[in-house]
Amino acid sequence: MRLHRLSVTAFGPFGGTHEVDFDALSAAGLFLLHGPTGAGKTSILDAVCYALYGAVPGARQGSTLSLRSHHADPHTPTSVLLELTVADRRLEITRRPEQLRPKKRGDGMTRDKAQTLLREQVTTGPNGPEWKALSRSHQEVGEEIGQLLGMSREQFCQVVLLPQGDFARFLRADDQARGQLLGRLFDTGRFAAVEDRLAELRRATQRRVASGDEDLLRLAHRIAQEAGDNPDARERPLPDLAPGEPGLAAAVLEWAAIARGGARERRDVALAAVRAAEAAHHAAGRRAEEAAELDRLQRRYAQARARAAELAERAPEREQTRERLRRARDAEVVAPALDLCQTAERDLRAARDAEERCRAPLPPHLATADRDQLAALERELRQELGQLAAARRLERRASDIDTELTALDRDARADEDAIAEAADWLAGWSERRLAHQRRVDACQEAAARADQLAARIEPAVRARDAAELRDRLTGRVEALRAERLRAAERSTAARDHWLDLKERRLRGIAAELAAELRPGQPCAVCGSSAHPAPARAGEDHVDRAAEEAAQAAHQEAEALREEAESQLGAARAELAAATASAGDTPAAELAHAVSELRREHATAQATGAETHAAREELAHAEREYERRRDQREDAERRVAARTSRREALAGELASLTAQLTEARRGATSVAARADRLERQVTQLADAVEAAAASESAARRLHEARERLADAAQRAGFPSPRDAADAVLDASRREALQQALDQWQAEEAAVAAELADPAARAAAGRPPADLARAEAAVEAATHALRGASARETAARERCDQLDQLSTQAARAARALGPLRAEYERVAALASLTAGTSAENERKMRLESYVLAARLEQVAAAASARLEYMSGGRYTLVHSDARTSGRGRAGLGLHVIDAWTGHGRDTATLSGGETFFASLALALGLADVVTDEAGGVRLDTLFIDEGFGSLDEQTLDEVLDVLDSLRERDRTVGIVSHVADLRQRVPAQLEVVKGRAGSAVRHRLGV
Template sequence: MKPEYLELCAWGPYKGRESIDFNRMGRSGLFLITGATGAGKTTVFDAVCFALYGCVSGGLRGLDSLRSGFADKNSRTYVKLIFSHKGKRYLVERSPRYDRPKLRGNGVTTESEKGTLSFMDGSSETLLAEGASAVTEQITELLGLRFSQFKQLSMLAQGEFSQFLTASSKERTQIFRNIFETRIYDSIQKYLSGRAKALSREIQECRLREEEAAARIRTEDEGFIKLLQAEKKDYERISHCLKEELEELERQKHKTAELAEKMGREREKCLSRLENAQERKNKEEEAGRLKKTIEILEEEAGRAGEKRSQIEKSRRALEIRPFNERLLSEKDRLNSTRKEIEKERQILTRRQETFLEALQKKKRLRDRLEEIRDIRKKQLIGILAEGLEEGMPCPVCGSERHPSPAYWKEQKDSGFTDADLKAMEKQAQTAESEEEEAHEAAALSKGTLERLEKQASDDEKEIFRLERIWKEKLEDAGFLGEEDYRASFLSRAEIERQEREIRKKEDELREKKTLFRRLRQEIDTGEKEDDSVLQEKSEKIQGEYDRLTREKEAIAVRLEAGKNSAEVLCAQRKKERGLLEAYGIAGDVERAVSGYNKKHLVFEQYVLSVYFEEILEAANKRFGRMSDGRYGFKRAEEAKDGRTKEGMELLVLDAYTGKARSVKTLSGGESFKAALSLALGMADVIQAYAGGIQVETLFIDEGFGSLDSESLDQAVNVLRSLAGGNRLVGIVSHVEELKERLERRIIIEKSNTGSTIRTSVI
């Protein structure tokens, strides 16, 4: 990968859009990125890394601080990079996730991370990937490098490449492990170690199973017992003795089984005779109990006749019950009618009182109405009298003489009006309606009362008739009276239940008599034996049978345990021989890869030491040139601590003294040259092992300030040779002397409104 054109906008210290045309630096060679401290030199590296991988080169800079603090709200933060790779050109553009002020109103809005990758063919562009993750995956596949590998090969970040120089053996091992991905060798070592331990555990388990199998063996042979109790057991002899023991147990088992079978047959015969004797005895006892039960049932059968007579009387009571229920119903209806009569009488009394009150009110209001009407007539006459004149005809009678008009004039102011008259007429009308309603209600109540009294009279006559008939029915049914009838009455369900009970007792009596006769016949025809004698004989036979059974079972248990032990011993001894053979090989290999070898290196460290030697060989080519042949690197043959098994200690060989010493004894300038040589050597080896990947660009960030003039010339000459061919090498530094030595420069100018970029090619 070789950058051709870089464009930044609102990025880090750069307020607006800035760009770098790397083509002006040439297809190869050395150029300088210079500027004041904090101007944004390293930010150029960050922009290239971010454009390619969405990450920044420095470990202290985060993705949340990429937007420029100088940028205005209308500026978009982005990075655009045009680069060439294997003869083809590509354009990648990314925007980080950042917050900016809203274009309208207050507050901020968040811009999401974006990215695109396009293939450039002349003036046309073809989109290859869109989205931050998709672009990173495409770039990684295109360049064949992950971000960590790209940094190691193309980005020697500020202060980072010197860490490898002074790192401890353990730290250097971790760095190499990440770079060369050698964890697989550590996994192989752990697998082999685990395999050897697993085999060892399996061998111990086999021996434990053999010990357990031997402990389960039970024998009465004293020689065999001593063999089993020996501290170091001879499992070959144990297996032989166990085989003989099992053969003897088989013979004993067969003999005991025959005796137990014979004793079992005798036991069955004796038990059968004992069972017959006990069955006869049980039948005699059962016959005795049946006899007593039959006697009780016969007594109950004698009482059944009396009970049947009572049931028949209850049936007659049940037959005449409907007539009795009719009589009781009539009496209930009469009582109900009488209650209604009493209630209706009270209603009639209240309604008659209400009628009398309404009648008096109507009369009183009518008298008052006539009085008001008379007064109103007089008022009208008084009004006419006021208009009379002597000689003029009266509008009522036509007379021209008016003897007493003064009297009638006094009547016109009596205090009543037409409204008063109408109100009184309305009251009189209402009272008359109320009197009529009260009269109708009283008449209705009287009619109801007369109907109820007639109904009660009819009911009394019907009840009298029914009582006479009921007495006749009681006499016809054989009852002495009402009390005798009630005492005899039962429900139909109860009558049926008692009849079923009588039939059940009769059936039970017949069944018991039949069973008793059969038992007596069986007892009289059977053979009589003494069950106590048979019981004693059976117990003796059973005891001997149980003893033989226990002995047979004990032999079987010993035989089964012995067979299991023999089987386990045979299987485990065979398995142990195979495991010992496998462990002999696996154990030797495991010890070799675990560091128990001449170099005292574990497998992964051995592989890493090869890489380390190649890195030192490549680094020494630059270190010797930069130190006038004085210094070279050397890997320590022996580790400081033999227990670590790392072997990654680094020494510097001083040609002036002919001795190797620690790299920490180098001066500041010497340390920089050593670190730079080591970093360049590492990049060479990484590139060689990266599948033929060509590294066409290298950026080196700072560190030149510690060099004197001569050392600076040596470092620049080494980098010039490194840039030979088709490689572009950029140095980030503010050292003034480098400006004199490098003609092609990218100058970062710093101000209080943000930094700007310009290029200078002399």
Template sequence: MRPHHLSITAFGAFAEPQEIDFDRLAEEGLFLIHGRTGAGKTTLLDAIVFALFGVTSNQAPDKFVSHHVDIGTQPTVELEFSIGTNRYRVTRSPGYQARARKQGTFTSKSSTAALIKIDQGKEVPVASGVREVSHEIGELIGLSADQFTQVMLLPQGRFEQVLKSKSDDRQTLLERLFDTSLYAAAQQWLFDSASEARVKANETTVELDRLVADAADRCSTLTEAAPTLQLVSRQENEDPSKWMDLMVDLVASEAKSANAATKAAEAASKQASEVLSKAEALAQLWHRRNQTRKRLEELEGQAPEIDRLRGDLEKVDAALALKPLVSGAAGADHALATATTDLGSHMDALRKATSLVAAVDPTFPASAPTFEGITRLDDDLVDVIRQRSKNARDRVNTLKSMATNLATVQARCSELQSAVERDKKLANQNRETVEKLEAAIAAIAAEIETHRSNLGDPESIRGTRDATAERLKAAKQAKDLASMAEVKREEHQNLVDDHQNARDTAQELRSRYLDGIAAELAASLIDGESCPVCGSNEHPMAATPADDAVTRAEAEAADKKAQAADKQRSAAAGELSALEVSLAAATASAGAGSTVESLTAELADLDLALSAATKAAEAVKTLSATHEEQTQQLSEARERLVSAQSALAGANAELATVQAQATELEQDVAKLSADGLGPDDLDGTESCLDQLDVAFQNAQSSTAKFDQAKKAADSERQSLKTAIASSRFRDIEEVTVVLDSYTAGGEDRDDWLRRITSHDDELRSSKKWLNSDEATALPEDEPMVTDAKDAAEAASTMLTTAIKYSTMIDLGLEDLTETRDTHRDLMDHSGEITARAAMLSRVADRVGGKTKPRISLQRWVLRSYLEEICEFANSRLTKMTSGRYCLEVRTTESKGNAQAGLDLNVFDAHTGQSRDVATLSGGETFQASLSLALGVADTVSAHHGGIRLEALFVDEGFGSLDQDSLQLAMDELDALREGGRMVGLISHVPALRERIGFGVEVTATPHGSTARIGEVAPI
């Protein structure tokens, strides 16, 4: 994985957009990221981690947004990187506060992320969303954020973490770098399995005891319920299995006897039940015979009434057969009477309608029929009436149509006369409007010309005015900055003096402290023990402390004070420089020789000129709009005038045509009305003709109905007469009497039939059964069943008692047998269960590190990783220490119950002994930490699919190394860039700036830091 280009905006210490071209830095191989403390060097590495993983090494997400930008500015980090031959660009933005639409309020914006692949210049989206992008990058790189910061980016404050951590902390660190969850899960599985096995062994013992107790309880219960069953209690040392076998045999014998007794009771009960059933059946037949004899006597007494009912049924059935013919004849007579009445009424209406038509229409023929003495219409009379009515109606319709057309033409004449007058008036109005608009347009054009002759250029005046305003603003700013710069110069000079004094004091105290270090080391020497510096057990010339010796704490405090003074001096110098730059810029913007007063007066004159020019321009604009609007109105008015004149000519022409049509229609109407039927008589004549048509149709329909009703009545009378002649009745009156009597009684002949049939059937069946062999064989006295019933009940009681006892013994035997079998099976497996629990407990304690050598399985795997790390680290540490030191994993057990396996020692070739890494000096600790950190990177890379990491960033000061050690460390870092690896160092150590000639300079300003790529100037 290699970074190529980093872009950051409003992130951390950087407010303005910053661009870091890693490809340019890679040309040098080894480069330096330098700048003052707090300038933002580490922020560049944080930006890389944030772009890839959405986190940083040492900041919470709410600290990402730069405090140098206004609220609402979106922070953004964009990193372009490659993995193998594939190139990607990831863009992230942390959550931030944005301004809402409502004045003075804010809204929270969520984090965003996007990942694209750059394929031959084309951008192909890969993922979007914070989680999706983080997952995709994790799959591409193959490392987590923790692993990345140990392999590719060594952050500030964690450089010596692997070396100086305690054993448990080192385990936590290694667990983050190497996935040993499988071994931890195996440990836990063994712990859980051992615990489950121990619980199962205990449960087995408890269950065996419970089964023996259950068997004893069941034996006691059976003995109480069956006194004849002799069961014995188990003795204290008696084998429970043998005792349970004996009890099962005794109960089984008793169960066999009880089952035999139950079978005998079943046979006796069955025999008694059969005897009882036969006695009860004989008694039931005897009672049936007595009841049937009584019912036969009742049926024979009902015979006269049934015979009478049978005769009435035959007479009613005969009358009901003739009822439809009687009803049909009566209905036909009634219909004939109704048709006769309707025909007479409609003939009267026809006579009246004919008279009305003759009265209103003089042309109606005088020979029209009067219908006097005529009771029905024949075909000839129908034809005469139809022809006379048609002639009269045709004449009325013709005259009515002519009258309607005449009224329509006359109405159109009136409309056209009104339209002619309206069009004349509209034409005159449009002519007046045209004349007025022509006069108004000429006046506006003259006024516009007057304003244009006096108008200046507002835009030119406004440009001059705005430029003057900016110069005035710059002049005021220059005046304020001049005062501030004077104060800042005095403040800066005071801070320079303070820094020089603090620096002199610090150098004096450090010199005195170094002179006294030998005495401080000598004070800790013990006779017979080796010196931590030379390794000798003898100390013949131990140094003594001087009277004016200075402690390390005093020297460090003086250094911190000098550093603080230098920081204040540097900050003041930066602020003064910024003020002077701003002052020069403001003075140049204001213009040479310009003052606040002269520019203020010039701006006031320009404001007056601009106001006058603006008002004149607005007046011209308004008048031009009015001129354009009225010109448009004039055009429209002229069009309306032409249209009105054209409409007037058309109306006059159409009026002449319509007036000629009206005259012609009036003459036609006068000719048709000459015989006395005029237009005023049309409505009355038409009404009378409508009445004549209705009356004629009604009379015609009544005649047809009368003929049909008379024919139907004659047919019905003949059918009824024929049916009565062939029946049992003499005439229709006799039939009517029978039907009326039957209807008045409210009875149903079906009920009569059911009564007769039921009586005959029951009488016949009763006689048949009483004469059967079954009835004649019965005794005359009632049979007795009491003795048989008592015997059956006694046998049933004995059977129930036997079944209950047998069932109790069987259930007891079943439970006792099941308990004995369960106990036997559990005893067969109890030894195996106990042995397995013991074996699993021993293995779990060994794997969990609870027994010697107290190294858990997971810790043992991590130890192998640590040993591999030490191998990689020693290949560099031996070079940097000229072969003196190498790291090794301690093999001895830890004190007490502490876990072993992850403690580190350093082997000193000068003394031939191993000692704790804590005894290394400051420079030696740095060398060991650097070697170990690089060893971690090599090991993680090797165990993650051989990931090729083509960049390494080290964020550490290198300040604890002397010149020789620094040279060795730099040689080792130089070796890392072999094969194309890019190595970046973050440091402010002067010696590094002398060795590394190219890098990134990070500069802090009051408005945020800046980053610049270029040559590194030595201090």
């Protein structure tokens, strides 16, 4: 990573815009960043860190509003721009923090959201570099920079900025403090996660083994419940066993076998009792069936006697029915004549009704005339009607002439109107043609304006949508910020609660260890097998489960906080993008502008769409002008030709009128007189026909009555009326016959029942005792059900015991692999946690990995420390245990070549501590760089500490720093030591003033 250019505006102590040219400073390889206290030297480093990660180093973090300079103009936005090369890619990062600015309209302040822009240089041409925008999302830019650098913000601040004060503390810190710093730098949390995972697996497998023992015990108790009153089970009860005891599986399986044997014996006894009860039940059933059959026969014979008496009482009714059927059969020969007579009577009534209807329209003097008189009058009227045919032809000709004259008059008026209308229309032709031409011109101008307005609508809509999104996101960001604050408070409270429980548990850990002591077993702490006074748990003792629950709650709260932080960052990025697109214009104003543009566009487009219609109307008007001019000339010619034709038709019509007057004889027309004659002829013909039909119907009725009287006499009936009364329809005859047949069948059935020998014999015996037989069957059934229930219970008990025994055997077999897995996982968990006897130094897995990293750091630092100390000091790592009962840690010692002995780093003087910590920081930078994937760090900063060195040591330190240039590195020294200004020619000076700080470049002596 190489820095090229940094530009800060209204950032920290810098009120205006100031630029740092790192390319010019890097030419010398070593440059000095100096200035008075409070001028803003560290703010330069803060700006670099903020541009890369969106936040300043951890010790100086605060609200993003605190990044804004108090010296800046209120209208000047705070921004940081950094140009750098990383992974052979030249990038430019621009960040604007969240800040307040004056409102563009009205008084007060408004809040601008944070913005981020990442660009990459794609080509360099004669017109300068060309940049391509990659992203505006805070999250995307952060992920891209993190992947390219391969370091987190904390690692970057330790490796690139090299804060000497931190490494001085690291040099004198204890093992735990060193472990925390190294863990953050090398991201060894995954090894701690392995420890936690193994511990979790050990607890899980332990719970599974205990659960297996409990399942086996539950099966044993269920076997005891199923065994019930087994004498063998009472003699050998279930042992009082507990989970984890040896021999648990064998004891349960042995006791289950005894319970199964007793259950099978009781099942065999119950089966024999069921078979005896079945035999008794069958015998009682046979006796009950015999009693039921006797009772049935006795009741059937009694019912047959009752039915015979009833049939004897209804004998007269049967005789009447037979007589009625006989008379109906005699009347069947009279039925055809009776039907014929009834039909003739209906026909006569219908004919007379029709004759009356036909005579009703005739004149009164013809209503009583006979049929011959009506026929003669019909013939006279038909002759007169034939004479009117010629008169009808004359009337049609007169009508045609009249119609033609009317048409001529109508056409004459139409031609006169057309001539006048054409003259009026042609008189205003010039003004109409000018109006049509003006409309065509206006439509063309509106079409052009519609195209111009359409190009302005889409940008206006995008700005309006962005403004609406900006307003919605503003409220969402505020809500997410409040949610993030609440999540952070909940996470902090959960962490404090967890740490409190953990501290309380550690205070009572002795009682927890004492609870695991067993007589005769060695103590896990001291190794003694005697336990004279085990510690007791206090009232406020916290067990492992409570601590783990609190830890899980803290982790859940922390995950929710991170989720809230992520959502807030995403919302801020969206809001920044929306604000960049919409600006500060209110959404309502933009929406109103869009509405106005669309209204104007719609109006212009509608008017422009009428261009074709306007042109068509102009062409239509021109064609109409030609048509009306021709129409007027044609009408004038037709008026002249129509006069002679009208005079000839008037003469012919006068002659025809005289002839038609004679033929009409008072009627309105010949056709009217003909219609009247035709109606009279039709009425007379209908009356003649109806009179003939009536006479014919009367003759047929007389003949039918004579035939009916003759048929009734031959059938033996005194009169036709008696014969008609004796006639029955088919359904009635069939019903009477069915009744007779049913009586006969009933008599036969009763006779058969009374003649049955079995029924007669049963009637002579005493009545059957059904209640006694049914009671015997019920008692036998109850006994059988009881025996069957006992046999079923015994069989089900045997089946249940077999299933439970099979489950117990399966559970016992499954416990073996579980115990083996638990022992293996427990051994690994103890080894990684440093509590195993095989782990002689009691080192945790994470501490072991950090010790290896610290050993690499010490080796890299010793090469530089030996040179800076004139060959006197070297740094070595020690993993020796710090105390008799403690664990091996992250020890760090300095070897003094003058004495040949090692000593604690806390014994170094101030100057020795500085160059020792500087060597340690440079060594750590090399190791972390390799750990991060070999990302080349071409720019480093060293902050303060040079004032504690003497002149010779300062020369040696500068020689070491100058040697970094051999690797093409640029080192920036942050210091206000005056002697360094003479030794380092390339300088970046930060000067402060009442209007804010400024930077100056000095590239030579």
